[in-house]
Amino acid sequence: MAIGLGLLAVFGLGPEWVQAPVSVLVMILGMVALYAGPRRNLRPADRLPWRLIRVAGFLFIVASVIRALVPATMATPITAMSLIPNSFVLPAYLCIGLAFTVMLRRRRAGEDDPARIDALLVGLAAAFLTWTFVIAPAIDSAGLTPFQILDALFPIIDVMLLVLVAQLMLAGGVRQPALWMLIVAAAAMFAGDLLFSLRDALIVDAPEATITALFLTLFVLIPASALHPSSRSLVEPQQIAVRDMSHARLVVIGLVVAVPTVITSLMPLGSLANDLIRAALCALLVLLTLARVVRSNNQRVRAERATRRRATHDALTDLPNRELLSDTVARWADRATAEHLEISLLFIDLDRFKMINDHWGHQVGDELLCAVAGRLGEQVRAEDVVARIGGDEFVIALASPSHLRLAESLADRLLDELARPFELSVGDVVISASIGVAKSTGGAHALELIRDADTAMYKAKGSGRNAYAMFDTSLRELVRDRVKLEQALRGALERGELAVHFQPIVDLATEELDGFEALMRWHSPELGFVSPIEFIPIAEETGMIEEMGAWLLRESARQLLAWSGIRGPGARPLHVSVNVAVRQLRDGSLVKNVDDVLRETGLPPDALWLEITESGVMEDIEAALLTLNALHALGVTLCIDDFGTGYSSLSYLHRLPVGIVKIDRSFVDDVGQAGTNEPIVRAVLAMTHAMGHRVVAEGVETELQRDWLRDQGCDMVQGWFYGKADRPANLTHWIERPVPA
Incomplete structure (x- = not known):
């Protein structure tokens, strides 16, 4: 990039006779870099965008050669001869647009991302300015030829490319040097085509050297982007962190809405078609901004819901976690005495679950936990709660009249259900479980009830596993003695x-x-x-x-x-x-x-x-x-x-x-x-x-x-x-x- 920018400085500041060789040298170096960069930094499957950009580079070079060899194609005002090089420039733009589209599809972190709307806002604002100051004057000018009017439509293509680049920039993820080079290159391309169209429409007297220098910037920044190791980030999915809208993004959106509105208000009325198009573009900007606000609000609400759910549910199985289980049992306990309810907890621990992880890996272990969660849910009533409170520990909470033996019958069913083979990705896997059952009529605290069920589960494990055990107060004494023994053993x-x-x-x-x-x-x-x-x-x-x-x-x-x-x-x-x-x-x-x-x-x-x-x-x-x-x-x-x-x-x-x-x-x-x-x-x-x-x-x-x-x-x-x-x-x-x- 340093060499390329140095050559551009020589092009702009040196004598006129150096401009042609410098242009040729910049293009050659750019094409070599477009070959070398992707081969060095990317896997073959990730090189498609750069192949498309190389095709665009060749087409641009062909158009430049035609303009150099046939001066009539560069005449001002332009004639039908300009269509010859433009027939190569147009597909070159399409190739670049397709390359940016492929990058965007691979880089985007999620479908529910505001980058699309924000990029469209930027594109509509650019389209409004282009229409107002380039296309509309060209159409309204009686002295312009159809070829000059057609040439004035070229910045619209740049607007579309700007929309794609804006999405790449706004779609979250890391913004590394390769992305910034593409962004500056797209901006230079837009500026160069805008000056080219304004000059051909006889609106601005732009020097040819300036337009060519902006065009040559593409052959410096885009190849430099391909050479930089961060070009991998352009074709890899990016993780988006949900965060508040930045001040810079807010200012951009504000300007996007405010500037076209102010211009529309200050400029005098023109032709009906011109005014209708400007009004339509302004209306679209307002409607898109409104959609952006609504979308942001909906995203905030969804994010809050997701945060609350993450706080109360297990990430792997989506079952309630210990906190939600405790809250539910506490609510039941408040009305247990008045409604003569008995609260029962079944503490379920999978026997030798560590063997599954050690033998097949944690992915299969997670697969088994999800399958167990599904079976547990199939065995309970709609009003019961199935929770996962630890690695391979599940708890089922029931509230029922005390004369019913729901907990015991459920424990028997669960032992039979969990003993049936689980069809996992590695084949059929057979496990067993140990279950502890604790009951309360409302006096016990939720955490105490969970602890008692946990204690009874260890009694079931000590009895040979694949069984259930009921909690009684003598077990509490055993646990107390065990804790005392453990504390004394530490440091012995x-x-x-x-x-x-x-x-x-x-x-x-x-x-x-x-x-x-x-x-x-x-x-x-x-x-x-x-x-x-x-x-x-x-x-x-x-x-x-x-x-x-x-x-x-x-x-x-x-x-x-x-x-x-x-x-x-x-x-x-x-x-x-x-x-x-x-x-x-x-x-x-x-x-x-x-x-x-x-x-x-x-x-x-x-x-x-x-x-x-x-x-x-x-x-x-x-x-x-x-x-x-x-x-x-x-x-x-x-x-x-x-x-x-x-x-x-x-x-x-x-x-x-x-x-x-x-x-x-x-x-x-x-x-x-x-x-x-x-x-x-x-x-x-x-x-x-x-x-x-x-x-x-x-x-x-x-x-x-x-x-x-x-x-x-x-x-x-x-x-x-x-x-x-x-x-x-x-x-x-x-x-x-x-x-x-």
Whole structure:
């Protein structure tokens, strides 16, 4: 652009003999830029507007060559010869207009945009001025030839191009350099044609150099626009932010209405046709301005409605949100006592919804949420409220006479409905839900009722999911205790309240110590000893288990190294077995944490056993396999914990890179007494040994259980028969124990 504007300065200020070569040079450079710019900045599918502009450029050049070679086409006043170059100029204008139209169609952010009306206002004002000062004088002049009158109509084409450019400018979105160059180029084209028409109509004595310079501006600014990287914004959809009308836009619209009105009032009457056309143009301007005001008001009202709806409805499903649900329940509560109504809330949570997002992505998850919202709406009455208050959490509110069991029957129906497959873009997806039901006759606050239904939902989840549970006051006490426990657990690690206890694991064939299972224990100064059954689930739900698990892994490895140093180099190598929580298994940093611990401590990888539960693996077996294979590649030993209590599938056990299977204590309780679990334990031993795995039996408490397991070929055992989990200081007798004969 700098080179082009420099050449235009030479054209205007230099001697007359440089004008022709400068014109040729500017046109050549412009056409080269029109080829290079779109190829560099745009995809092939986005280059159509610039191809049209290139065609227009060639047509303009052809017209210029004809005018240069045939001086009669440039005679003043003009003659029929002027039609020859104009026959190329007219299609060139049409190509530019079509290019601007394509840009506008691709750039426009929305159909409901005021840019159309504002651009038409600008175009009508320009048309009014052009008619008043160019076309009407040309028509009224008795001395003008038909060719001069026809030439005076050319600015009308520029007005149409101005309307398109004005829409590009006013249609919102970013106004980057490429757009401003097009705007200035269109204005220069309008000014050049206006002077050309005024000169040919013998109204203004405009220098030829000035008109040519304005024309050459097109070959500088439009190619520069194509070269600039912001040309992408001309063919990409733009986001419009709804905002108040700017002062500049208001001033422009005011001038557009005021100037033609003032001119019409001040100018003397002319011919009837001239006055009618001016009056019609003024009337159109007034009517369009009125339409602009009405449209702006309607847009403001719609924007206010949309804002209110966004504040009270969920953006994804368009269901009422928590605020609207609370307001509705509060209104019902005000009249519940007087009308003997019972307000019921069903708190619905989709089971294992995270698996859907993790496996298929959030787009499919959103698709499922919308499908669930649709099914919920089909099951309720018109007066009921279905709301979405969280990620995969929905609430249905009912108001009915207290003797009706609407909530319970609805909960049963919903469990059946949600269990039916959902037809999504990835195929049929089957889910289940847990539902909590809470009721009130009007005394409870809306948020309290939602909280109670939420509490009952967690009771349903704890009962095995795909069920509903009714709220009762005892649940509130449980929640209070849970919150107290959670608050106490936060910071327990930093305060040194956690400890690692170790339980011996013994080789049945030799009665030698093979290793220890590391178990986390918590002693709170406020609550005393807290069972792992109570605090581990809370740690998993809150995410604290990730930091606690990493600490357990590191402490266990350090303790095993310390014990190995005591036993000496000739002793049997020991292992330490550490439990991995489901949340840790999902966390991508588990493999790195294990690798870091092995590197920091120098612990041999095969001395570390990691125990994973069946349910943790099966929640997302494909993702679990990636993590387990990476851990196996580090050389650690993987164990399936509590085998037999979960899925116990041979097909998935065959796929997992495990080396140890641990039989749950519930199957060991009655072995050796002809108990019902003996065939199960035999089958597990035979199956796992056939796969090349070793077996550890948990919960061995009697000599009879130990002997029976040894007779069946079980590899290792642990349990109170050998010792409970204890602090390292109390286990030195195991470390110093002599090898049995």
